[in-house]
Amino acid sequence: MPEAVIIGSERSEVGLPTGMDVLRRGGSALDAVEAAMRRCEDNPADHYVGTAGLPNAQGVVELDASLMLGSGRQFGAVAALRGYPNPISVARAVLEKLPQHSLLVGEGAALFAAENGFSTAELLTDASRELWRKQVVQSRESVEGENTAATDGDTRYRESALALIRRLAPHDGPWGTINIIALDSSGEMCVGVSTSGYPYKYPGRVGDSALPGAGNWCDLRAGGAACTGRGELSMRGGTARTIVDLLAAGQDPSDACRAALADAATLPDDFRAELRALALTPDGRHGGAAGQRGSVYALMTDASTEPEFRPRSVL
Ligand code: GLY
Numbered sequence: 001m002p003e004a005v006i007i008g009s010e011r012s013e014v015g016l017p018t019g020m021d022v023l024r025r026g027g028s029a030l031d032a033v034e035a036a037m038r039r040c041e042d043n044p045a046d047h048y049v050g051t052a053g054l055p056n057a058q059g060v061v062e063l064d065a066s067l068m069l070g071s072g073r074q075f076g077a078v079a080a081l082r083g084y085p086n087p088i089s090v091a092r093a094v095l096e097k098l099p100q101h102s103l104l105v106g107e108g109a110a111l112f113a114a115e116n117g118f119s120t121a122e123l124l125t126d127a128s129r130e131l132w133r134k135q136v137v138q139s140r141e142s143v144e145g146e147n148t149a150a151t152d153g154d155t156r157y158r159e160s161a162l163a164l165i166r167r168l169a170p171h172d173g174p175w176g177t178i179n180i181i182a183l184d185s186s187g188e189m190c191v192g193v194s195t196s197g198y199p200y201k202y203p204g205r206v207g208d209s210a211l212p213g214a215g216n217w218c219d220l221r222a223g224g225a226a227c228t229g230r231g232e233l234s235m236r237g238g239t240a241r242t243i244v245d246l247l248a249a250g251q252d253p254s255d256a257c258r259a260a261l262a263d264a265a266t267l268p269d270d271f272r273a274e275l276r277a278l279a280l281t282p283d284g285r286h287g288g289a290a291g292q293r294g295s296v297y298a299l300m301t302d303a304s305t306e307p308e309f310r311p312r313s314v315l
Contacts, residue, residue, distance in 0.1 A: 001185055001186075001187075002183055002184075002185065002187050002282065002283065002284055003183075003185075003284055003301060003302060004020075004023035004024070004032075004182070004183060004184050004185050004301070004302055005023075005182070005183050005280065005284050005286065005299070005300070005301045006019045006020055006023060006032055006033075006036065006180065006181070006182040006183075006299075006300050007180070007181050007182075007278060007280055007286050007288075007297055007298065007299045007300075008036070008178065008179060008180040008181070008278070008297065008298050008307075009176065009177070009178055009179040009180075009226070009228050009276065009278055009288075009297055009298075010175070010176065010178075010228075010295065010296065010297070010298075011040065011043075011046055011048070011178055012036065012040060012178050012179070012180050012297075012298050012307075013298040013307040013309075014039050014040050014043050014046070015035070015036035015037055015038070015039035015040040015178075015180065016036055016180070016298055016299075016300045016307045017300065017306065017307065018035045018036050018038075018039050019032035019033060019035055019036030019180065019182060019300070020032070020036075020300040020301075020302075020304065021035075022035050022036075023182060023184055023185065023302075024302060026184075026185060027184065028184050028186070028188060028190070029069075029070075029182040029183060029184040029188045029189055029190035030067065030069060030092070030188070030190045032182040032184065032190070033067065033088075033180045033181070033182050033190045033191070033192035034067070034088055034089060034092050034192065036180050036182075036192075037049075037065075037088040037178065037180055037192050037194050038086050038088060038089065040178045040180075040194065041085060041086050041087070041088060041194055042085065042086070044125055044127075046178075047127070047128055047131065047175075047196070047199075048175055048176055048177060048178070048195060048196055048199075049063075049177070049178050049194045049195055049196055050063065050085050050086065050087070050123070050194065050196070051085045051121065051123050051125065052123070052125040052127065052128045053123060053128065053195070053196025053197075054128055054131060054132065054196050054199040054200065055124055055128065055129075055132050055196075055200070056197075056200065056201050056202065056203045056205070057136060057200050057201065057202060057203065058203055059124065059129065059132050059136075059137075060082060060124075060203065061082065061123035061124050061128070061196055062080045062081065062082055062196070062197065062201075062203070062204075062205075063078070063080075063081045063082075063084070063087040063123070063194070063195070063196055063197075064077070064078065064079040064080065064081070064087065064193075064194070064195050064196075064197055064206055064207055064209040064210040065077065065078055065081075065087035065088045065090070065091045065192070065193060065194040065195070065209060065210065066078075066091050066103075066192070066193050066209060066210050066211070066212070066215070066216045067088065067091050067092055067095055067190060067191070067192050067216075068190065068191045068212060068216050068217065068218040068224070069095075069188065069189070069190050069218060070188060070189035070190065070191075070218040070219055070220030070223075070224060070282070071188055071189075071220045073218065073219055074095055074099075075095065075102045075103075075212045075216075076091045076092055076093070076094035076095025076096070076098070076102060076103075077091050077094060077102060077103040077104075077210040077211070077212075077216075078090045078091050078094060078103070078104050078105070078109040078112075078113075078210065079103065079104075079105040079106070079109065079206040079207075079209075079210035080105050080106045080109070080203075080204055080205070080206055081105075081106070081109045081110060081113065082106075082110060082123075083110060083120040083121070083123065084110065084113045084118050084119075084120060084121070085121045085123060086118070087194060088192055088194045089118065090109065090112070090113045090116070090118055091192075093112070093113075093116045093118075094112065097116065098112070102212070103210060103211075105206065105210075106204065132200065135199075135200065136200045176195075176228040176229055176276070177193060177194070177195035177197075177207075177209050177215070177227075177228040177229070177231075178193070178194050178195070178228070179191070179192070179193050179215075179216075179226035179227070179228055179278050180192045180193075180226075181218075181224045181225075181226060181278060181279075181280040181286075182280075183280060183282065183284055187220070187282060188220070189218055189220055189223070189224050189280065189282060190218065190224070191216050191217065191218040191224040191225070191226050191240075192216075192226075193209040193210075193215050193216045193226050193227075194209065195207060195209040195228075195231075197209070197231070198230075198231065207231030207232075207235075208227055208231030208232075208234040208235050208239075208240075209231065211231075211235060212240075212241075213238050213240060213241035214227070214231065214234045214235040214237075214238060214239060214240060214241075215227045215228075215231060215234055215235075215239075215240055216240050217240035217241045217243070217244045218244070219244050219248075220282055221248065221282075222244050222245075222247040222248035222281070222282075223243075223244055223247040223253065223279055223280055223281040223282060224244065224279065224280050225239075225240045225241075225243035225244050225247075225256070225257070225260075225277060225278065225279040225280075226240055226277070226278055227239050227240055227275060227276065227277050227278075228275075228276045228277075229273060229274045229275040229276050229291075230269070230271070230273040230274065230275050232269070232271070233264045233265075233267060233269060233275050234264060234275055234277075236264070236267050237260065237263055237264035237267060237275075239260045239261070239263075239264050239275065239277060240260075240277070242259075242260040242263060243256045243257055243260045243277055243279050244256075244279070246259055246260065247279060247281060252285060252287060253278075253279035253280065253281060253285055253286050253287030253288070254279075254287030254288065254289060254312075254313045255287075255313075256279055256287075257277040257278065257279050257287060257288055257289035257312070257313070258289040258313050258314075258315060260277060260289075261275055261276070261277055261289050261290075261291065261315055262315055265291070265315060274290065274291040274292060275291065276288065276289065276290040276291070276295060276312065277289055277290075278297050278312075284301075286299065286310075287310075287312075287313065288310070288312035288313070289312050289313045289314070289315065290312040290313075290314060290315070291314070291315050292314065293314050294311075295311075295312045296309040296310060296311055296312060297309070297310055297312060298310075
């Protein structure tokens with residue numbers, strides 16, 4: 001029987017003890033990942049997932065989340081979901097209650113959430129509204145003041161967004177999407193990903209967190225992997241799937257993550273921002289990689305009293 005283990009990206013430590021409690025009681029990897037991720041999504045200090053997540057360019061919070069099981073590669077996801085604080089649970093409902101589909105977006109995802117009894121909530125907190133106001137509204141006003149030739153619609157958005165992204169200061173402290181991967185005592189694995197996406201994104205933009213193969217992949221024959229950071233790169237690199245393919249070829253989790261990130265790093269990208277990855281194998285080996293020194297992932301096993309942190313390997 002495998003030893004239960006749960007790992008997660010930066011800031012998942014808020015939820016991992018809840019997930020480990022589920023695993024200790026003999027609960028499933030799916031239950032553990034959902035329970036752990038809900039704690040993260042409900043954390044008002046976290047501006048990258050759930051309630052308090054940073055909004056799109058128009059100031060509306062749109063959330064992406066997915067869950068994938070290793071045994072049958074069942075996948076459920078929602079994207080650009082507005083008004084529901086726990087997209088991970090709506091993704092689970094898609095996985096379990098709508099097996100003819102895998103991914104719902106926007107209005108359809110909200111309709112499905114309502115039909116399945118999920119409650120709506122205000123996701124834009126005072127703090128996240130203030131960040132949006134300072135970083136987007138004020139910055140856009142100053143860009144538009146300089147650029148009197150700006151045209152309407154998409155072109156205007158692109159010009160101001162490009163200038164905004166160039167001006168944004170690097171994030172302080174741990175940031176980004178949350179990944180959580182669990183192995184339960186029955187040997188099942190589950191990968192969960194949740195995010196408010198690229199801060200101040202174009203409305204309707206969907207990132208890698210909702211997309212199998214890009215931000216999430218799980219196959220019990222080799223392992224599970226997930227990504228945080230610039231989703232457009234992991235979509236183009238098929239990064240989570242690449243990592244699991246490398247695990248299947250015999251690489252260890254840290255090397256597999258580093259090789260997949262190195263491949264994504266070869267892609268041309270004007271908006272280049274860091275991509276990070278994590279992986280766990282069905283026999284409980286784990287590892288991660290990042291583009292910058294000092295980044296870590298969190299880990300709990302049956303022996304843990306609290307989350308422990310492990311360094312990610314660096315590209
Ligand atoms: N990795 C999260 C996103 O790009 O939305």
